[in-house]
Amino acid sequence: MATQVSAELQPIIAAFSEVLDQNPDAPAVEQGDVVRSYRQLSEAAQRIADQLLNAGVISGQRLALDLPRSIALYETILGCLVAGISFMALPRGLDQTKGLETAKKANCVGVLSNNPLFPGDGIAITDIGRFFKLAECTQTPAKDSKTGVEIYCVRTSGTTGEPKVVPINSGQLTAFLDNTQQTLAAPKYAKWLWIHDLSFDFSIWETFGCLAHNGCLVILDEHIKRDAKATFALMVKAGVNILSVTPSEFRYIFSQANNQHCVESLHLTDVIFCGEKLSPSTLLAVFDELSRHRVRLFNTYGPSEATVFCSHHLISKADLELESIPIGKPFPGMKFELVAINELGVGELVLRGAQVFDGYxxxxxxxxxxxxxxxxxxxxxxxxxxxxxxxxxxxxxGFRVEPYEVEEYLQSIPNIDEAVVLVENSHQGSFLMACIRVQKGAQLSTRDLRLACSKLPPYLRPARYLLLNDDKWPVNDRGKTDRLALRRSTCGEI
Structure with missing residues (x-):
């Protein structure tokens, strides 16, 4: 796999070269009944790289991708690697106008899409879509920084303000892949499920992680992801070994399953959690069966700014007795520090090390x-x-309140899977509203919650509660709890 960044992305290049040398016809990716070998994947990536360069994209520039999760998208991101082009996936939920605006703000040279974006035809990229150049782009080919060349960009979710663009360079991605190989030690030649939108950087682990382990990427079609039974059935049929999910997605996928039967039908070796706080209640129903089948469960932590995730914790039976599953210890070359620590030993986490980005x-x-x-x-x-x-x-x-402290207390109450505490304002003043996700099959009332919260100081007690079952709990496109949707909810129990 000849690439301009080969010298800096050794985990990927070494793995790709190994499989092309030893077993080029090994399956690299599958979607439904379509399977591509590593030889075919390499040829497609080179073809796409050549076409992008011939279309006028210059190595070091940034390209926006507007493509569904597919074999074609996988080939495209590898083609970008070959050509030395950085990529930024546009969220699939964006309409055309917002997508173009997002690409322009990120100073992308153009958009590669399978949808017509402009009256003009654009430049065809065989079997992928068309490249539409953006006249507004002022980006010149980037110079190598101390952390290498830019590989991809991801937008933050924007839940805490205006979305920002996070560029990740080859040095940071290499550190991440090296660290995951050393700490998680996922098996080689395994089947990995690609479940996430490429605009959510957990998919970087699914795609590049699979590649670095000589695995076969099993693609979950976007329409299938909305069906828990169909998702589970695909995992069984394809023999998926590596499942990377948010806690909300895990609950969703296993929501319809008979625990013993469902685990026996799977071929899982590893489940990696990321993206949300992991509560023990998420695992209670299936932990014993997963353990019996020697499935390793890892909880990880990391913002996009630290290249996907940068800590790990192998979950044990004893962890189920805790209020929250630990995020574990930092990866090699990463340093975690708590600042502004209070009397309970709680502080803000500051990250330093090889995986931390250079800046927005x-x-x-x-x-x-x-x-x-x-x-x-x-x-x-x-x-x-x-x-x-x-x-x-x-x-x-008049009292100073940290909502997360109330959330932590609420999640210690039996029959609660998750709690989100919001500050609401009315003509009578500000008050706390607690949104509660009730455990499956549990009975919980507002009265129960008020009684449990009577142990808190009055100013920490929520004034209102919104109780939701798992199937009503809002989850966004990234598989995380949708706090904005909860805030928009107007119903509740007084």
Whole structure:
């Protein structure tokens, strides 16, 4: 696989070269009944790279991708690697106007799409789509930084403000892949499920992680992901070994399953959790069966700014007795530090190390680590626990309140899977509203919650509660709890 970044992405290049040399006809990717070998994947990536360069995209520039999760998209991102072109996937939920606006703001040279974006035809990229050049682009080919050349960009979700663009360079991606190989030690030649939108960087682990382990990528079609039974059936039929999910997605996929039967029908070796806080209740129903079949469960942590995830914790039976599953210890070459620590040993987590990005697109360089706004504490054996996200102190009737502290307390109450505490405002003043996801099959009332919260100081007690079952709990396109949708909810129990 000849590539301009080959010298800097050794985990991918070494793995690709190995399989092409030893077993080029091994399956590299499958979607439905269509299977591509590593030889075919390499040839497609080279063909796409040549066509992009011939279309006028220059190595070092940034290209927006507007393509569905597919073999074609997998071939395209590898083609970008070959050509030395950075890619940024546009969220699939964006309409055409917002998609183009997003690409322009990120200073992309153009958009590669299988949809007609402009009256003109664009330049055809065989079996992929058409390249539409953006006249507004002012980007010149990037110069190598101390952390290498830019490989991809991802947009933050924007839940805490305007979305930002996070560029990840070859040095940061190499550190991530090296660290995951060393700490998670996923089996080689396994089948990996690609379940996430490429605009969510958990998919970087699914795609490049699979490639670095000589695996076969099993693609979950976008329409199938919305059907838990169909998703589960695909995992069984394809023999998926590596499943990477958010806790919300895990609950969704296993929601319809008979625990013993469902685990026996699977071929899982590893489940990697990321993207959300993992509560023990998520695992209670299936943990014993998964353990009996020697399935390893890892909880990981990391924002996009630290290249997908940068900590790991192998989950044990004892963890199910805790209020929250630890995020574990940092990867080699990463340093976790808590700042502004309170009397309970809780502080904001600051990340430093080889996986931390250089800075937001158009922003200043990161010089003193990345401040996550996530509140953590250290427990036994130096493991970290993430308690929640700090949005800063809120004033409620003159008292300073951190919503994550109330969330942590609520999640310690039996029959609660997850709690989100929002600050609402009315003509009578500000108050706390607690959105509660009730455990499957459990009975819980507002009265039960008020009684449990009577142990809290009055100013920490929610004034209103919204109780939702698992099937009503909103999840966004990234597989995470949709806090904006919860905020928009107007119904509740007083």
């Amino acid at each position: 697109l158009g922003g200043e360089l990161i010089t003193d680590g990345y401040h996550t706004s996530d509140m953590c504490q250290v427990v036994g054996q130096g493991k970290f626990v993430c308690l929640g996200r700090s949005s800063g102190y809120q004033k409620i009737n």
